[in-house]
Amino acid sequence: MIIKLENVTKIYKIGDSYIKALDNINLEVEEGELISIMGPSGSGKSTLLSIIGCLDKPTSGKINLFGFDILKLSDKELSKIRKNYIGFIFQQFYLFNYLNALENVELITKIANKKNNKAKELLEKVGLGNRLYNLPNQLSGGQQQRVVIARALANDPKLILADEPTGNLDEKSANDVIDILKKLNKEEGKTIAIVTHDPRIAEQTERIVVIRNGKILSDNTTVDEALELLK
Amino acid sequence: MKIDDYFLFIYKYLSKKKLRTLLTSIGITIGVATIFVLVSLSQGLQNYISNQLSTLGDKVIFIYPGVSKGFSSSINGFISNTFLENIQRLPGVQIAIPEYLISTEIYYNNNYGVATVYVINTKYINYLKYDGYQIYQGSLINNNDQCQVDIGYNIYKGNNNPNDQINVGDYINIFNQRCEVIGIFQETGGGFNNEIIFPEGYYKKIFGNINYNYLMIIVYNYNLAYIAINDYINSLKGQSYVIITAKSLESEINSIVGGLTIFSLIIASVSLLISAINILNTMYTSVLERYKEIGLLKALGMDNNEVLFLFLLESGIIGLIGGIFGIIFGYIMSNIAGFIFKSMGFTALQPYISIQLIIFSLLFPFFIGILSGTIPAIKASRIDPMIALRYE
Structure with a gap:
């Protein structure tokens, strides 16, 4: 078991009112799974991803990631989990615009103080071998997102979390990105969780989790059922 | 991150913001250059005087009738x-x-x-x-x-x-x-x-x-x-008498030169204070502008202390850049001043640039930078990555 959430609830305070972003979530993910989390905006799917990514803590519940009881860890220990176990892919590409593609990927290895620098190899793998020294603004959206994927892989994480990875991409680039993610899952056994509202993405994953109003409506359904639930 | 990685990262960022970095550090440059010129000239003068006076050594004492009031003593009697x-x-x-x-x-x-x-x-x-x-x-x-x-x-x-x-x-x-x-x-x-x-x-x-x-x-x-x-x-x-010895002359001259130096250093520190506020302002702006970026660094695994260190080092380096330019300008100006003084006949007023002065001109602005960057750096270190990444 790589992810185990038990009765996880997250309540945000906005002004004087409280919003229940996650309501008693139970979720288990095995190592090597490729899952998608579907839901409309405001459903709590991004909050769920933040909590799994150790960027946020739940109001109540239990979380076990990679065998660690996450709620017992300090901020410093959580940042270690992030840099050693998790690769992030965001909807916006979030690259450092003053670093070239190679430097953006290497930065992660440097933050983690790791010696084996696979940045070049990873960029070649995502098809950017000829764009190593380009700054982000010299790359297309799809290329930038592929740099982000290479970066997410730089520390050889067990888990890759992708928040709307194709949200800002055209169809062709989106397909490229999904293909890369699928390949990583199949060939290297990476556990991958993708948050999306795009059924074309979701249908390519093995397991679809549907979330709405902070609750899991259905786990392991088909795309059609999911779309029905989300209507 | 290793220390050289911090430097590389900061270098990449600052070289993208060249103009801002230079404008921010210009106050430091002026302050350090001023200190450099004043100190090198007064040290030069002091050295020269000590040299001159050492020819007197401790072999001669002078006495004349009169009253000494600083330098305005005159023979009377x-x-x-x-x-x-x-x-x-x-x-x-x-x-x-x-x-x-x-x-x-x-x-x-x-x-x-x-x-x-x-x-x-x-x-x-x-x-x-x-x-x-x-x-x-x-x-x-x-x-x-x-x-x-x-x-x-x-x-x-x-x-x-x-x-x-x-x-x-x-x-x-x-x-x-x-x-x-x-x-x-x-x-x-x-x-x-x-x-x-x-x-x-x-x-x-x-x-x-x-x-x-x-x-x-x-x-x-x-x-x-x-x-x-x-x-x-x-x-x-x-009748009162004035006794003059090499040692008494030297300490008198040194106290006057020292007084002038301290006075000018106070003026120079005002410009350094202003530039410290300037650095504070730039770093504060920078932290706001890079709100998402800091969130990203944290999401990617930097902890609070590493972010704090990164921003302290960055503002220290802005100070250091000011210091380096300050030394260059100070060196040029003190030599020009020495040349002018020489052509005016004041051969004694030649700059003396000690290694201590150079080290001071590097370390002092570096610490001013760190000091001014402290509050923005603490602010940066406390940014919540989740909120920062969603921030529009």
Whole structure:
């Protein structure tokens, strides 16, 4: 078991009112799974991803990631989990615009103080071998997102979390990105969780989790059922 | 991250923000350059003075009647025979040489000027070397009863007028007498350049008698003699005397130069304070602008302390850049100043750039940068990555 959430609830305070972003979530993910989390905006799917990514803590519940009881860890220990176990892919590409593609990927290895620098190899793998020294603004959206994927892989994480990875991409680039993610899952056994509202993405994953109003409506359904639930 | 990775990351960011970085550090540059110029010139001056005074060493003590008020002391009164004899008998004293010191007009060629004349018996003439006099051309005066003089370097040069240069063997008119120039003293940074040494015997021939007003005391035991002279003078009632030694002169000059330096440093620190606020402002803006980026760094695994360190180092480096440019400009300006002073005749005012000054000019702005960056860096370290990444 790589992810185990038990009765996880997250309540945000906005002004004087409280919003229940996650309501008693139970979720288990095995190592090597490729899952998608579907839901409309405001459903709590991004909050769920933040909590799994150790960027946020739940109001109540239990979380076990990679065998660690996450709620017992300090901020410093959580940042270690992030840099050693998790690769992030965001909807916006979030690259450092003053670093070239190679430097953006290497930065992660440097933050983690790791010696084996696979940045070049990873960029070649995502098809950017000829764009190593380009700054982000010299790359297309799809290329930038592929740099982000290479970066997410730089520390050889067990888990890759992708928040709307194709949200800002055209169809062709989106397909490229999904293909890369699928390949990583199949060939290297990476556990991958993708948050999306795009059924074309979701249908390519093995397991679809549907979330709405902070609750899991259905786990392991088909795309059609999911779309029905989300209507 | 390793330290060189921090430097590389900061370098990449700052080189993208070149203009802002330079504008931010310009205050530091001005402050450091000002300090650099002031300190190098005053250190140069102090070194020069110590050097000059060390020729006096601890072999000579001067006494003249009068009152000392800082530099505005003047001779007022005379030295009696009794006083001279009593000084001569004090322990540690080798010989007390009476002199008459007067400022008078001299005429030469078609020009005239004012010189400080030391009237001294030629039998003591060889003791002048203890006062730092060195012959440049000719020789020291040797006949007490003839009208002959030694002249300072400025007088020899006709006060920088080539047509009026006075050579050995020429004559000048002093005390309405035509006197032969026997020797010329070497140029110094100090007071000897406008002096004339005049024989006591000939002076008496002109004026009938002489009233000594200046005592040059050669000592063989400085401490013993200094204490004895001080005690003796303090025991006297009525006439007051001023004692001058190399050490007293040096500490007096140093305290004046030191005072000037401190005053200028205070002015320079005002500009540094303003530039510190400037750095604070830039770093604060930078943290706001890079809100998402900081969130990203944290999401990617940097902890609070690493973010804090990154931003402290960055603002320290902005200060350091200012410091480096400050040293470059300061070096150029202090040399220009030295050149100007030299061409104006103040050969003493040459910059002295010590290694301490350079180290200070690097470390001080670095720490100013770190200090000004502290609040923004703490703010950066506390950014919540989740909120930052969603921030629009």
